Amino acid sequence: MAHAYTPGLTVTRSVLLRRERKLPLKGKVLVKLGDKVTAETDVASTELPGQVETVNLSNILGLPPADVGGCLLVKMGDHLKNGQVIARSKSFFGLFKSEAKATCECTLEAVSDITGQAILRQPPIPVKVTAYIDGKVCAVKAEEGVTVEAFGSFIQGIFGVGGETAGQIHFAAQAPDDALTDSEIGNDVDRKIVVGGSIVTYSAIERARERGAKAIIVGGLDDKDLRTFLGYDLGVAITGSEEKGITIIITEGFGRMPMAERTFGLLKELSGKKASATGATQIRAGVLRPEIVVPFDGAGEKDIASLPSSQGLSLGSVVRVIRQPDFGKIGKVTSLPPELRTLETESKVRVLELEFASGEKVILPRANVEIIGGE
């Protein structure tokens, strides 16, 4: 391929970010344009229709579905208490009497003359949407939600599981290649976002979860441990809705992967600061990557959209190797030979020459590197 455009992940110290915060259905916006909010601030709320329960009146009363309507003691839309009689069968000389009762506090929504089922709707469930990041409300869409903007540091991970969370950044690793094991998880991780080095073990995840950590950010993770953590083999990379009590974000890849120096360094600088994070990942068109956002007061910084992420490879580009055997290493492009080269596999591909910090030079397929984005 003449053009390698693997965009890489953004790791940037200072940028303007906007996040849309929308209700699942129409409701009420609780903040105003220009309001300062924290990650935990409720910015909008609504009431979702309550849970539905069904009561088979036809079976209970021993009547054909079409006759059930005539036995109702309450009207559609009536509010019912748990145990309240909904319908009573007309007994034969008053000897046999059957009653159907509400199984919860609810409203009678419908009775089907086809199935004989009564649909009971429980009270509405209040739903709130938080701001997710500390920032300012920069747009309000009536009844739907708001957009929150903040200046801050922004780090994209490569893959994550678990939803949105926020907490203080807490370092549990000394160096990017340190493994995060359970012995590194102290009693001080409660409500923290724990940063590890090259890998996190399953037992460390469990301990962090038990001790109240909100999230783990680490270079790598064994797929085997991910499977144990999730309880199933992840087939397609669509994540974010897992409710496992902790969010995990990996920044480099699967296996033992020392966190990129730049990511590690930036997180280290941000240690002790409050961060927002989400593990939501979708690898397909319209890709979503997990992220860590550390907002701070600032102005006049660059918009995320203006970051130079779309340039092609050129001499001097700093890239990360994203395939064996040099997976995870970072180097500088020193040559982009136009002719095809034969690999060990006997494939003929476009390659580049890369120089690592050690001075070692390697020839790699252009497809196997990603440009390190951000500033």
Next chain:
Amino acid sequence: MMTSVDRENIDAILATDCGSTTTKAILVERTGEDYRLIARGEAPTTVEAPFEDVTRGVLNAVREVEEIAGRKILDGETIVTPRNGGEGVDLYLSTSSAGGGLQMMVAGVVKSMTAESAQRAALGAGAIVMDVIASNDGRRPHEKIARIRHLRPDMILLSGGIDGGTTAHVAELAELISAADPKARLGAGFDLPVIYAGNIDARKIVEDRLGDKTALVITDNIRPVLEVENLRPARTKIHDLFLEHVMAHAPGYKKLMSWTNVPIMPTPGAVGAIVEGIAKEEKIEVVGVDIGGATTDVFSVFQGVFNRTVSANLGMSYSISNVLAEAGIENIVRWVPFEMDETDLRNRIKNKMIRPTTIPQTLEELLVEHAIAREALRLAFVQHKLLAVGLKGVQQQRTISDTFEQETSGETLVNLETLNLLVGSGGILSHAPRRAQAALLLVDSFLPEGVTSLAVDSIFMMPQLGVLSTVHRRAASQVFKNDCLIELGTCIAPIGQGKERSECLSVKLSSPTGETEERKIKFGEMALVPLGLGADAKLKYELERGFELGQGLPRSGEIKVRGGVVGIIIDCRGRRPFLLPESREKLISKLREWSRAISAYPE
């Protein structure tokens, strides 16, 4: 967009295929009376951020064609058409499967009944089923609503109830979808397609609730009565809507559509056109497979009936992890010819999933990808066999007693014994460094029986030729025969079982040049008898007791075989069943032995 094509005055044709991972471009030119492939280029597909514009990848691939052909096609960021002297092309066409496949949610009243039927309909149409929502799935309505919103499906299939049955639950499901007000994954500002295929009595109810908010399409109930499952109408609608709504709203497609001279064709449709064409022209039974990054499409023509299935969750990049999830680690490991730690293998697969455009750099990595590909191909073929049933099976009759059974009833049309030609396409097969690797992958995955010709799409251009065949059959046919289809040779696989190393098959090949080659192949062995491309030869054979070649062929006789770039592959590893050694040590030794026998990999 030009709608009519002046075939006589077409000298230069550019065709692209925008795959989920890679965009491929070919340049075809007329030299004398014949059309031939001049150059091919490729570039990563750019549907994803930061580009979110499929045309960037197209332009990059075309620039590579320009470099290789030494000829100008682009004027800045425009494809010059019609041709202007030596610049540009007379015809530009494209196919597409970009977008990571079709991702759907399905909803039904009862999880184990209508919701399951809806799931079967969606899977059969080639979708990844992201979630199954049912009235009785145990989740609270707001959780379902949040799920619908979160997953951003391409499309929702709503079913529920038998005709004349309950309408309340269907109404409730429609209300959930309406409350979720789901937005389509690609192309903000257009309505999400929702197909209603449930209780006929609830159509009005569904229309009232979803008609304004979604692109609602109503079709026949997939479960009109409890004992009948009628999936075909819903599947057809899914295919139609995928093309009309989803693909058309993928980033940059509007621009791409304005460039092409004829409508963009979906990749599986284009490959299908080519496969069907071969079967008709040669009057043979064909299986074709196109293994991509997100999907594996299988096409077959048996007894004159064309069938196509799209396994949207089996592929070599976006869906690679799903191959592991579906096949199981042990089924992948059984094709890896060296000791490998499970943790390492799992991590490699996941790393390919999160960085789908990388390529194997070492031989070990290539062998691992080929192991995964075998399972993706095998599973896609299993799905195809289940769905490729005769037209009489449009309505699948189920009795009440087997209503809960998962198996598809009805006879599959696929018959490996009568299969004449097996054609492979897709990056992993077309780009295999040695053609023998593609041959071995096809044989291991499809397990052809008796005598079967093998071929591979030379450089993965069947999709482009498929769309070209719809406007210029002669050009497509000439390029297909001369430059695209690479005949690998013939596979001879006796059906039956024997003892390891016992006699199985003796062959004597008489080539047209008068040379003869004799071989005795034992059970459990593979062998390669050289016979070059385009050469036909007579092969005398004699099978041991307990083996046959199918189609009523006698135990000894003479057949015509056709050579290829690989030759005649004799596969005496047994069929029905095909068994691999249970001991890991022995398995590795056998895998290496078979690889050596047909010179598949460097030693």
